[in-house]
Amino acid sequence: MNFERLCVLGGSGFVGMALVSELASRGLFVRVLTRRREHAKALVLLPTVEVVETDVHDERELARQFMGSDAVINLVGILHESVKGRVDRPEARRGDFHRTHVELPRKVIGACAQAGVSRLLHMSALGADPTSRSAYQRSKGIAEALVREAGLTASPEPGTLNGAKLTARRGMQVTVFRPSVIFGPGDSFLNLFARLLRLLPIIPLASSRARFQPVYVNDVVRAFADSLGNPESFGKTYDLCGPKVYTLLELMQFLAHTLGLNRKLIPLSDRLSYWNAWLLELKPGAKIMTRENYYAMQTPNVCEGSNPFPSGWQPAALEAVAPSWLQSASQRGRYQSFRHQAHR
Numbered sequence: 001m002n003f004e005r006l007c008v009l010g011g012s013g014f015v016g017m018a019l020v021s022e023l024a025s026r027g028l029f030v031r032v033l034t035r036r037r038e039h040a041k042a043l044v045l046l047p048t049v050e051v052v053e054t055d056v057h058d059e060r061e062l063a064r065q066f067m068g069s070d071a072v073i074n075l076v077g078i079l080h081e082s083v084k085g086r087v088d089r090p091e092a093r094r095g096d097f098h099r100t101h102v103e104l105p106r107k108v109i110g111a112c113a114q115a116g117v118s119r120l121l122h123m124s125a126l127g128a129d130p131t132s133r134s135a136y137q138r139s140k141g142i143a144e145a146l147v148r149e150a151g152l153t154a155s156p157e158p159g160t161l162n163g164a165k166l167t168a169r170r171g172m173q174v175t176v177f178r179p180s181v182i183f184g185p186g187d188s189f190l191n192l193f194a195r196l197l198r199l200l201p202i203i204p205l206a207s208s209r210a211r212f213q214p215v216y217v218n219d220v221v222r223a224f225a226d227s228l229g230n231p232e233s234f235g236k237t238y239d240l241c242g243p244k245v246y247t248l249l250e251l252m253q254f255l256a257h258t259l260g261l262n263r264k265l266i267p268l269s270d271r272l273s274y275w276n277a278w279l280l281e282l283k284p285g286a287k288i289m290t291r292e293n294y295y296a297m298q299t300p301n302v303c304e305g306s307n308p309f310p311s312g313w314q315p316a317a318l319e320a321v322a323p324s325w326l327q328s329a330s331q332r333g334r335y336q337s338f339r340h341q342a343h344r
Contacts, residue, residue: 003070003119003229007031009056009108010075012040014186015123019075019221024048026225033065057104062111071119071228074108076100079136079188080287101139102146109150112172120174121224122147126213126239127299128178134295144237147174151235175233177223179240180301183318184217185325192288193252194326197261206276206289208249208267210297213241219315227310241303242315248297258323 006023010016011032017040023030024046034040037053044051054061056076066072081096105122112120124147128140151174183190196203220240227233246254249267256263268276277294281287309315 003028005029005031005068005070006073006228007033007066007069007071007117008073008075009033009104010077010123011043011051012036013075013077014184014188015182015217015220016075017042018184018217019073019224020049021046022221022225031065031069033062057099057107059107059111059114062107063114066111066115066117069115069117071121072108072112072117073121073123073224074105075123076104077123077125077140080290080292081135097135097139101136101143105143105146109146109172112150118172119228120147120150120172121228122174122176124176124178124237126178126180126241126301126303127296129299132295132299134292134299136292136296137299144176144178147176148237150174173234175227175235176237177220177240178237178307179215179220180213180242180303181215182217182220183214183322187217189214190251190255190322190326194255194259196288197252197256197259197263200263202264202266203252204266204268204272204276205249205252206268206273207270207294207297208247208252208265208273210248211245211300211302212248212251213245213302214251214318215240215242216316216318216321219313223310223313226313230310233310236310237307238310239303239307240309240315243317245302246318254318255326258326 006028008016008020008023008030011020011030012034016032020030020032020043027048029048029050031050031052032040032043033052033054033056035053035056037044037051040051043049052065054065056062078096078100109120112118122143124144125137125140127134127137128144129137130141130145132138132141150172181189219242223238223240227238249265252265256265274291274294277289277291281290
């Protein structure tokens, strides 16, 4: 079967923008579902892309939008929950992860069944585990179970997993991708730490020994696009990692060297890392780190070989591609600083 008409959820995000552009460059017709059309305005200019503003959490609306599609790609994910009220209330921290990572995939599976779509590509994450202490990893793990069950040809009896109802869909051709942290221009990982390095001469570093295997966004995009019509990928789960493992301290040292900055990095003990995360969690605005991040970093974010790469997939090294856009961003930042000092 040819997969020529696709529907993408999360197409206005960091990975989504790159993936939709890649799919369009291959001549495929892509419908991007988004809460706000303005978030995906850069995609509107692509001739084979249609951007639709809709409620992706409405299963009936999803089924209507999926009609006529050959495949659905779900990239929707969040890194932090919007905590309301007291931060020590667990119930205040569970809602967004569960709604986004569990309920939405369940609705996507149901809408695919209603619309007759049998091909589903799903974005998960390394460390996804329904028993994890991290709410992020736990919700991702439950979603993986839902998606894999949708691909079973012989369904078990319906049941539950951590309170999530399992409703099998038979015969779906599913592929799950579990990337490590994804880097590239505009990412929310390396760029966050690069901003900290530019601002602070001394940085207390929580969880400095946490291990990552960063993967380039273009490589993740290629894995998705190449797997779309490849029968070898049906029913498979792929861990996506770059060629090298780093501790968080090593990544910070790499960034400081690349940016030409001399910074004092102070690794914190495990206990101090936890309290540092708790204090930063209280900070209003964008979250640098939370206790949720602390829990997630207890699990190495590296590929262990249980879910091998797609055949022929050769990811780029961080050192080969990151310096060009990191240094360019740094130069633009200095230029904007000069403009501000000159009151322009």
